[in-house]
Amino acid sequence: xxxxxxxxxxxxxxxxxxxxxxxxxxxxxxxxxxxxxxxxxxxxxxxxxxxxxxxxxxxxxxxxxxxxxxxxxxxxxxxxxxxxxxxxxxxxxxxxxxxxxxxxxxxxxxxxxxxxxxxxxxxxxxxxxxxxxxxxxxxxxxxxxxxxxxxxxxxxxxxxxxxxxxxxxxxxxxxxxxxxxxxxxxxxxxxxxxxxxxxxxxxxxxxxxxxxxxxxxxxxxxxxxxxxxxxxxxxxxxxxxxxxxxxxxxxxxxxxxxxxxxxxxxxxxxxxxxxxxxxxxxxxxxxxxxxxxxxxxxxxxxxxxxxxxxxxxxxxxxxxxxxxxxxxxxxxxxxxxxxxxxxxxxxxxxxxxxxxxxxxxxxxxxxxxxxxxxxxxxxxxxxxxx
Amino acid sequence: xxxxxxxxxxxxxxxxxxxxxxxxxxxxxxxxxxxxxxxxxxxxxxxxxxxxxxxxxxxxxxxxxxxxxxxxxxxxxxxxxxxxxxxxxxxxxxxxxxxxxxxxxxxxxxxxxxxxxxxxxxxxxxxxxxxxxxxxxxxxxxxxxxxxxxxxxxxxxxxxxxxxxxxxxxxxxxxxxxxxxxxxxxxxxxxxxxxxxxxxxxxxxxxxxxxxxxxxxxxxxxxxxxxxxxxxxxxxxxxxxxxxxxxxxxxxxxxxxxxxxxxxxxxxxxxxxxxxxxxxxxxxxxxxxxxxxxxxxxxxxxxxxxxxxxxxxxxxxxxxxxxxxxxxxxxxxxxxxxxxxxxxxxx
Amino acid sequence: xxxxxxxxxxxxxxxxxxxxxxxxxxxxxxxxxxxxxxxxxxxxxxxxxxxxxxxxxxxxxxxxxxxxxxxxxxxxxxxxxxxxxxxxxxxxxxxxxxxxxxxxxxxxxxxxxxxxxxxxxxxxxxxxxxxxxxxxxxxx
Numbered sequence: 001x002x003x004x005x006x007x008x009x010x011x012x013x014x015x016x017x018x019x020x021x022x023x024x025x026x027x028x029x030x031x032x033x034x035x036x037x038x039x040x041x042x043x044x045x046x047x048x049x050x051x052x053x054x055x056x057x058x059x060x061x062x063x064x065x066x067x068x069x070x071x072x073x074x075x076x077x078x079x080x081x082x083x084x085x086x087x088x089x090x091x092x093x094x095x096x097x098x099x100x101x102x103x104x105x106x107x108x109x110x111x112x113x114x115x116x117x118x119x120x121x122x123x124x125x126x127x128x129x130x131x132x133x134x135x136x137x138x139x140x141x142x143x144x145x146x147x148x149x150x151x152x153x154x155x156x157x158x159x160x161x162x163x164x165x166x167x168x169x170x171x172x173x174x175x176x177x178x179x180x181x182x183x184x185x186x187x188x189x190x191x192x193x194x195x196x197x198x199x200x201x202x203x204x205x206x207x208x209x210x211x212x213x214x215x216x217x218x219x220x221x222x223x224x225x226x227x228x229x230x231x232x233x234x235x236x237x238x239x240x241x242x243x244x245x246x247x248x249x250x251x252x253x254x255x256x257x258x259x260x261x262x263x264x265x266x267x268x269x270x271x272x273x274x275x276x277x278x279x280x281x282x283x284x285x286x287x288x289x290x291x292x293x294x295x296x297x298x299x300x301x302x303x304x305x306x307x308x309x310x311x312x313x314x315x316x317x318x319x320x321x322x323x324x325x326x327x328x329x330x331x332x333x334x335x336x337x338x339x340x341x342x343x344x345x346x347x348x349x350x351x352x353x354x355x356x357x358x359x360x361x362x363x364x365x366x367x368x369x370x371x372x373x374x375x376x377x378x379x380x381x382x383x384x385x386x
Numbered sequence: 387x388x389x390x391x392x393x394x395x396x397x398x399x400x401x402x403x404x405x406x407x408x409x410x411x412x413x414x415x416x417x418x419x420x421x422x423x424x425x426x427x428x429x430x431x432x433x434x435x436x437x438x439x440x441x442x443x444x445x446x447x448x449x450x451x452x453x454x455x456x457x458x459x460x461x462x463x464x465x466x467x468x469x470x471x472x473x474x475x476x477x478x479x480x481x482x483x484x485x486x487x488x489x490x491x492x493x494x495x496x497x498x499x500x501x502x503x504x505x506x507x508x509x510x511x512x513x514x515x516x517x518x519x520x521x522x523x524x525x526x527x528x529x530x531x532x533x534x535x536x537x538x539x540x541x542x543x544x545x546x547x548x549x550x551x552x553x554x555x556x557x558x559x560x561x562x563x564x565x566x567x568x569x570x571x572x573x574x575x576x577x578x579x580x581x582x583x584x585x586x587x588x589x590x591x592x593x594x595x596x597x598x599x600x601x602x603x604x605x606x607x608x609x610x611x612x613x614x615x616x617x618x619x620x621x622x623x624x625x626x627x628x629x630x631x632x633x634x635x636x637x638x639x640x641x642x643x644x645x646x647x648x649x650x651x652x653x654x655x656x657x658x659x660x661x662x663x664x665x666x667x668x669x670x671x672x673x674x675x676x677x678x679x680x681x682x683x684x685x686x687x688x689x690x691x692x693x694x695x696x697x698x699x700x701x702x703x704x705x706x707x708x709x710x711x712x713x714x715x716x717x718x719x720x721x722x723x724x725x726x727x728x729x730x731x732x733x
Numbered sequence: 734x735x736x737x738x739x740x741x742x743x744x745x746x747x748x749x750x751x752x753x754x755x756x757x758x759x760x761x762x763x764x765x766x767x768x769x770x771x772x773x774x775x776x777x778x779x780x781x782x783x784x785x786x787x788x789x790x791x792x793x794x795x796x797x798x799x800x801x802x803x804x805x806x807x808x809x810x811x812x813x814x815x816x817x818x819x820x821x822x823x824x825x826x827x828x829x830x831x832x833x834x835x836x837x838x839x840x841x842x843x844x845x846x847x848x849x850x851x852x853x854x855x856x857x858x859x860x861x862x863x864x865x866x867x868x869x870x871x872x873x
Contacts, residue, residue, distance in 0.1 A: 121799075122801045122802040123801075125799070125800065125801045126801045129801075135741075135745075135766075136766045136823065136824060137824045139848060139849060139858070140812070140824050140825050140826060140848060140860070140862075141797065141800065141804055141807075141810060141812045141825075141826045141848075142795075142797075142812045142824045143797055143799070143800050143801070143812075145795070145797075145799070146795035146797050146812050147795075149794075149795030149796075150793040150794070150795055150813075150814055151793075153793045153794065153795065153837070154792075154793045154837075157837060198798070199796070199798045200797075200798060200799050201795040201796060201797045201798065201799070201812075202795060202796040202798070203795075204795070248766075248824070249814070249824075250792075250814045250822040250823055250824050251822070255793065255814075399829050431807075431828065431846075432806035432807050433807060433826075433828065433846040433847040433848075433862070434846065434847065435847060435857075437845075437847075437857070437859060438844075438845050438846050438847060438859065441845040441859075442844060442845055445845070469857055470857075478750075478859055481746055481747070481750050481751075482750040482751065482845055482859070484751060484784070705867055709867065713829075713867070715831070724806055725806060727806075732805060732806065
């Protein structure tokens with residue numbers, strides 16, 4: 001129980017279609033902001049971990065650890081990337097968490113990055129679908145939106161979830177993103193626009209889906225003991241838990257629930273001794289709005305099947321009882337795949353520090369992120385406190 | 387005696403009406419359809435080709451014959467639209483219907499009669515006891531150059547025939563062929579569409595070869611038109627087989643059941659065989675069928691067939707030609723062009 | 734080294750042409766796609782090759798309107814999770830069915846179609862799709 005590892009600096013690049021910047025440039029931007037924020041010197045950092053899903057396919061470049069360390073002038077420190085599809089960012093945070101807890105590393109730079117706009121739509125869709133079981137799902141025509149449509153359709157049938165409720169998640173997250181300077185879409189979107197947006201894979205519409213984005217996020221993490229050397233407002237990771245599930249969605253008995261989210265969130269709450277009602281703000285993985293609804297249920301904010309009602313009743317609004325995605329979430333902040341898990345932690349750190357400006361939730365003591373990979377084959381949950 | 391121990395067909399679900407094609411080229415669709423005797427034609431879906439059509443037909447044939455596919459000793463697929471120029475369609479069919487690897491296999495091409503040539507080869511192998519059962523397939527996704535006369539009839543479909551000598555549903559009593567070098571229709575290597583000799587395809591080509599083939603078979607079997615209940619002639623359109631029947635003195639009603647070309651167009655390598663399958667779907671045991679397939683280039687294969695009692699037991703489990711004809715969805719010319727890859731820009 | 738897709742397809746031709754998976758005789762569970770070990774019994778499991786009958790019902794589905802180029806000619810198309818009668822579930826396209834007519838629990842049977850191809854000169858990948866059962870197939 002209690003503080004495990006400290007976060008002493010956070011940084012973000014703008015999320016969006018960053019035509020004039022390369023993968024290395026956006027990674028560096030986020031990393032340098034995090035280092036400035038932490039007020040550490042480059043030479044204090046003794047390790048670098050990058051969360052990235054598919055730079056090899058999106059840009060043709062792998063070996064991102066060496067590239068970032070080289071470009072950042074960080075010398076010959078150990079640097080490498082980790083991959084867990086859309087949970088790559090969360091996995092990077094968790095890697096650093098374990099490395100610091102073990103005593104092997106002292107101060108680490110964690111980056112999450114993805115540059116998706118350098119390929120055409122066909123290639124982007126193919127690359128995203130390798131996060132599912134490509135040989136048995138993607139190759140047979142199940143695009144990534146189609147897999148989430150599978151879940152949405154069952155959820156609608158079994159629990160009466162509606163298209164309107166899925167659309168309300170979009171409206172909420174866009175409304176929150178208005179006040180997030182890094183968000184890809186800093187603009188509200190009316191419900192009827194969402195409801196009438198083009199269909200991607202019925203019943204999922206374009207505006208139920210997170211966009212194709214470029215972006216990077218960074219954290220400087222260190223041991224709890226050394227945190228106060230650098231900042232007066234460190235925040236702490238109190239639990240980092242991960243669980244898995246079948247790679248292919250068709251191998252799961254119940255596709256309306258993500259077993260990995262249930263077990264990783266339960267286990268994180270247990271480790272911290274907290275109940276879900278003790279968490280003041282959430283960053284939940286809304287790659288599609290149906291996943292925010294499902295995760296709301298799976299972590300216990302509401303009972304299974306009531307996620308649609310939760311959004312309708314305003315439970316997850318920024319001023320609701322369980323504020324979800326004050327940042328705008330993946331939907332409106334953008335979803336540069338490998339960056340997302342790190343960006344979630346950046347947002348929660350700002351909320352805990354009281355630095356979230358106009359999207360600040362009052363009196364945040366505890367915060368939770370849920371970062372999933374694929375269709376829920378990986379779930380990484382972090383609980384943060386002050 | 388050697389004969390058909392099972393057969394199966396497959397016709398893709400999409401149809402385009404003759405008048406829809408005619409409208410694109412400024413022709414009088416109604417008049418054209420009547421003159422040609424083709425009112426609509428089948429169109430393969432974007433994910434269908436000769437391999438998929440052959441597999442569906444072959445699976446139906448195996449189901450009807452109730453045989454273990456590992457007893458099949460030869461597969462020959464006749465087509466002029468094999469998906470690969472080099473790599474036999476039969477290899478995909480063999481694997482997909484569960485044959486043993488100890489099998490002989492090759493692709494055939496003889497314009498519209500490659501499928502019946504495959505039947506003859508299978509007959510020889512069965513008769514000589516080299517194999518127990520042979521699978522002969524005639525299957526095509528025929529190409530018609532946009533705007534060409536052939537575009538109105540070039541259709542898609544396939545027929546699979548299992549040739550053996552046990553539990554025969556229709557005995558093949560006799561077969562003969564007639565072959566010459568007659569360039570009425572051809573496609574050069576690497577060309578996307580075939581070319582043809584226009585009116586030359588009629589008298590010196592189709593009518594001569596089908597006619598000679600028919601007369602030769604009558605002669606060797608010492609039979610006349612009266613000895614047969616059903617006639618099947620290759621049907622490049624609805625007009626030619628009817629004219630052929632008239633020349634040979636075949637009563638209209640004996641030809642009628644083979645004229646599926648009117649609703650599905652010319653299925654090329656599957657054309658005469660599709661007419662035969664439609665007859666086999668309805669013929670009473672003891673009926674006699676006279677079939678002449680024709681392939682441009684040119685040649686004809688003639689068959690005298692007797693329907694056996696066994697056939698009655700093999701009906702009802704497998705879709706008939708009429709079932710497939712009735713299962714249809716009309717598409718417009720743009721969708722047809724998209725499915726048939728006529729948009730170059732789409733790649 | 735092999736040309737794109739060649740070996741990757743070839744090694745699983747039986748599975749995707751004929752829906753061949755596994756049956757674990759220890760726990761009497763049917764698996765598709767094929768497994769290397771029974772995920773339930775692990776070392777106690779006994780996997781035997783099993784060819785599915787190819788009949789099942791739609792568990793859930795989507796109508797795809799945006800897809801990679803290889804599916805462009807088919808858009809909009811139906812993709813579904815099909816629950817096979819033996820118990821396993823797989824992901825496949827539903828063909829010979831209008832998008833308005835598809836529904837959860839619809840009876841379907843497997844058919845043989847082109848899945849994808851590696852360009853105009855590359856190999857063609859064939860395999861299973863599903864279609865509504867036809868009245869004469871005795872499958873209803």
